[in-house]
Amino acid sequence: MTIAIGANGQSGALLRRVEALSGQRLAQCYQCGTCAAGCPFATAMDVLPDRLIRHLLFDMPGVLEREAFWVCVGCELCAQRCPRGIDVPRVMEALRLIALRTRGDQLPVAQITAVALENLPPIALVASLRRQTG
Amino acid sequence: MQLAYYPGCTIKVSAREHERAALAILRELGIALREMPEWNCCGVVHTLTGENLIRQMAPLRVLARLRQQGEREAVTLCDMCFNTLARANHLARTQPDQVSALNATSGGGLDYDGAGEVLHLLHLLRDRVGLAAIRKRVRRPLRDLVVYPYYGCKLLRPTGIGLDDPEMPTLLRDLMESLGATVVEGSLQTQCCGAYLAVDRAGLVTERVGATVEQARDAGAGAIVLSCPLCHFNFATLQPHAGAPLPVLYYTQAIGLAFGLDPAELGLDDRQMEALGRAVPSQALHDLAHARGGSA
Ligand code: SF4
Ligand code: SF4
Numbered sequence: 299m300t301i302a303i304g305a306n307g308q309s310g311a312l313l314r315r316v317e318a319l320s321g322q323r324l325a326q327c328y329q330c331g332t333c334a335a336g337c338p339f340a341t342a343m344d345v346l347p348d349r350l351i352r353h354l355l356f357d358m359p360g361v362l363e364r365e366a367f368w369v370c371v372g373c374e375l376c377a378q379r380c381p382r383g384i385d386v387p388r389v390m391e392a393l394r395l396i397a398l399r400t401r402g403d404q405l406p407v408a409q410i411t412a413v414a415l416e417n418l419p420p421i422a423l424v425a426s427l428r429r430q431t432g
Numbered sequence: 433m434q435l436a437y438y439p440g441c442t443i444k445v446s447a448r449e450h451e452r453a454a455l456a457i458l459r460e461l462g463i464a465l466r467e468m469p470e471w472n473c474c475g476v477v478h479t480l481t482g483e484n485l486i487r488q489m490a491p492l493r494v495l496a497r498l499r500q501q502g503e504r505e506a507v508t509l510c511d512m513c514f515n516t517l518a519r520a521n522h523l524a525r526t527q528p529d530q531v532s533a534l535n536a537t538s539g540g541g542l543d544y545d546g547a548g549e550v551l552h553l554l555h556l557l558r559d560r561v562g563l564a565a566i567r568k569r570v571r572r573p574l575r576d577l578v579v580y581p582y583y584g585c586k587l588l589r590p591t592g593i594g595l596d597d598p599e600m601p602t603l604l605r606d607l608m609e610s611l612g613a614t615v616v617e618g619s620l621q622t623q624c625c626g627a628y629l630a631v632d633r634a635g636l637v638t639e640r641v642g643a644t645v646e647q648a649r650d651a652g653a654g655a656i657v658l659s660c661p662l663c664h665f666n667f668a669t670l671q672p673h674a675g676a677p678l679p680v681l682y683y684t685q686a687i688g689l690a691f692g693l694d695p696a697e698l699g700l701d702d703r704q705m706e707a708l709g710r711a712v713p714s715q716a717l718h719d720l721a722h723a724r725g726g727s728a
Binding site: 318319320321338339342369371372373374375377378385387388390391392395405406410414417418419420421422423424425426428429430 | 482591629
């Protein structure tokens with residue numbers, strides 16, 4: 299199935315790129331909001347996961363400038379619960395990857411203090427670097 | 433029983449007490465872990481896009497090394513290592529061409545046949561040792577301890593990798609009940625604590641940990657029992673509290689206490705034992721908190 303609704307005369311290139319990277323068909327999403335309802339970090343997201351998908355489908359501008367996919371930690375609760383089998387954390391990862399490749403690193407590594415480096419478990423640092431640097 | 437052991441970085445840095453407790457309880461159960469003579473970081477997070485193969489190199493190298501060392505199974509204590517290694521293993525089995533492509537770039541160092549197996553310590557305890565055998569070894573039942581088991585994400589999700597039902601897990605409850613503890617539960621047991629957001633969005637971790645601790649306290653819990661070293665860090669250091677924080681234990685430490693082992697051998701210092709004793713002001717736990725010198 300293809301969907302051809304594009305706002306602002308954009309081409310749908312981002313949607314195609316996200317679908318290719320994530321292996322997900324976003325037109326499958328029926329906007330039930332289950333992903334947003336269960337997400338432990340929804341309150342910190344500037345756009346909820348279901349809406350982010352809608353923004354991609356409608357080719358809304360500014361998707362790559364959003365914070366939501368940096369807030370997502372890939373806990374996979376939403377992937378577990380989505381009634382349409384959409385793996386939302388893969389969509390988030392695709393957006394992170396595209397943003398990293400076009401805009402550079404997200405994590406200001408130099409600003410991590412020496413105390414934090416001393417105390418944080420290696421799994422926290424490595425995971426954060428893997429998700430937020432290219 | 434002897435098994436190969438993959439520790440991972442965090443176990444050797446900020447979660448040494450989990451390792452000490454694990455080795456101590458396994459010794460009591462007649463199991464020895466042999467640390468892999470050479471190992472590397474697992475990469476911590478499974479990469480979720482199909483176009484980032486290089487990020488599979490770290491976990492695949494661990495699995496390749498395991499086979500080169502003549503082993504088939506490796507036990508790990510860390511939830512993140514377990515999840516990442518098990519998913520890389522799944523990739524190796526379902527898309528062996530991807531392993532070949534990576535291997536071609538690394539001079540054969542990633543030659544991996546997909547025949548390795550990654551076991552979480554909880555697999556070993558539940559499926560090989562069995563809860564009945566654990567119950568039999570208990571010397572000081574945790575009778576007056578009320579615990580809230582916290583699972584987080586990586587033990588449970590995704591389905592096919594996780595150890596238990598992702599929505600209604602019972603593994604930690606069954607284990608704690610076999611030690612004689614009272615278990616209370618709640619909806620936040622399976623929700624993420626914020627994981628690596630501790631690095632740059634610690635406020636979000638504090639908010640999640642705070643909500644979970646509140647749910648545990650409201651249910652009457654005197655301690656949180658968990659498995660993941662990152663969850664442990666978040667609950668132990670980013671827990672908001674007006675008075676005393678809710679004590680946080682690895683399940684290995686709870687088992688060790690019930691086995692009557694010396695708290696020091698379980699990586700529990702006096703301050704932690706006193707906090708546990710305060711959480712359970714009954715005589716049994718008071719005795720436990722003042723136990724020194726091993727088996728009762
Ligand atoms: S749960 Fe699935 S179908 Fe429902 S809004 Fe989220 S992605 Fe769409
Ligand atoms: S995977 Fe991301 S979007 Fe989904 S529930 Fe977890 S944090 Fe929220």
